[in-house]
Amino acid sequence: MTWTADSMPDLSDRRLVVTGANSGIGLEATRELARAGATVVMACRSRDRGEAAAGEIHADVGHADLVIESLDLASLxxxxxxxxELDGTVDVLVNNAGVMGIPRAETEDGFEKQLGINHLGHFALTAQLSDQLAADGRVVTVSSAMHERGAIDFGDLHSRHSYGPWEAYSQSKLANVLFARELQRRFEAAGTDQRSLAVHPGYADTDLQPRVARAKGSRIQLGMMWAANAVFAQPASMGALPTLYAATAPDVNGGGYYGPGGLLNMRGYPDRQEPSKRAQNPETAKRLWDVSEAETGVDFSL
Structure with a gap:
């Protein structure tokens, strides 16, 4: 399937919320959504970076309808x-923001930072926007192929006893897929036409990889990350296509998992894929949902 941003329908009557909209996949998705006529709420931790990104999009697209709002997913x-403060209907919520492979740190609320931002923050956000989600609305949660290496350690969810940066990242990305699939099950049980989907960008050239090296203070690793991105990664604009497809294409299936369909599922145009067996375990998904409610203090009932 060769689906591109030009394949999107007219979005002039749609409003989308994109977290982490100021860089990487979020920036490219916001750019193309705005080009298609959507109103995009850019939910960014830094308002200054959000405004700079909006300026870049305006210079490129011209007619972009962008709203910049402050959102720190490390803070409940x-x-x-x-x-x-977000009034009105949300047609699509794109849970995109994230951190990757960082040294252990905690959020404002004491969560291990990768799980706290990548999963728990988005869980709480989705819960608190659920009443505003359109009757045919969608929730698109950005995961990673690294979810296949993940396992949910309910005995040490926040890695207080043992921490590995990539183990914690993989756990958070597995949590993304489990959450997306469980949300779809609950949409169906509630009898709604809303859809929840998970996506991954493949290996895309964004600032996420070099940020890992900067967090560790390693110039050698930073150079290696930049070189790997330059040689092996596809452009961020291609990495954003699964997100755009899940958010706008009429034929996507609720509960689906979409990513690049090319080489090793790391490059190419969006296609439906199968997540890992762990990501398809409904008992794990339900348990994670219950734990996430307890951790964040939100009542996520539909």
């Missing part, structure tokens, strides 16, 4: 404030 208070 920030999430509550964002959700309370």
């Amino acid at each position: 208070e920030s999430i509550r404030t964002f959700a309370a």
Whole structure:
């Protein structure tokens, strides 16, 4: 399937919320959504970076309808404030923001940072926006092929006893797929036409990889990351296609998992794929949902 951003329908009557919209996949997705006529709420941790990104999009697209809002997914208070101040219907929520492979740190609320931002923050955000989601609305959660290496360690969810940066990242990305699939099950049980989908960008040239090296203070690793991106990665604009497909294509299936369909599922145009067996375990998904409610203090009932 050769599906590109030009394949998107007219979005002039749609409003989307994109977390982490100021860089990488989020920036490219926002650019193309705006080009298709959508109103895009750019939910960014840094308002300054959000405004700079919006300026770049305006220079490229011209007619972009962008709204910049502050959102720090490492803070449940920030999430509550964002959700309370966001009026009106949300047609699509794109849970995109994330961190990867960083040294162990904790969020404002004491969560291991990768799980806290990548999963728990988005879980809380989705819960608090669920009443505003359109009757035919979608929730698109950006995971990673690294979810295949992940396991949910319910005995040490926040890696307080043992921490590996990539183990924690893989756990958070597995949590993304489990959450997306469980949300779809709950949409169906509630009898709604809403859809929840998970996607992954493949190996895309974004700042996420070099940020890992900068967090470790390693110039050698930083150079290697930049070189690998230059040689092996596909452009961020291609990495954004699965997100755009899941958010806008009429033929996507709720509960589906979409990523690049080319070489090793790391490059190419979007295609439906199968997540790992662990990601398809409904008992794990339900348990994670219950734990996530308890951890974040939100009641996510439909």
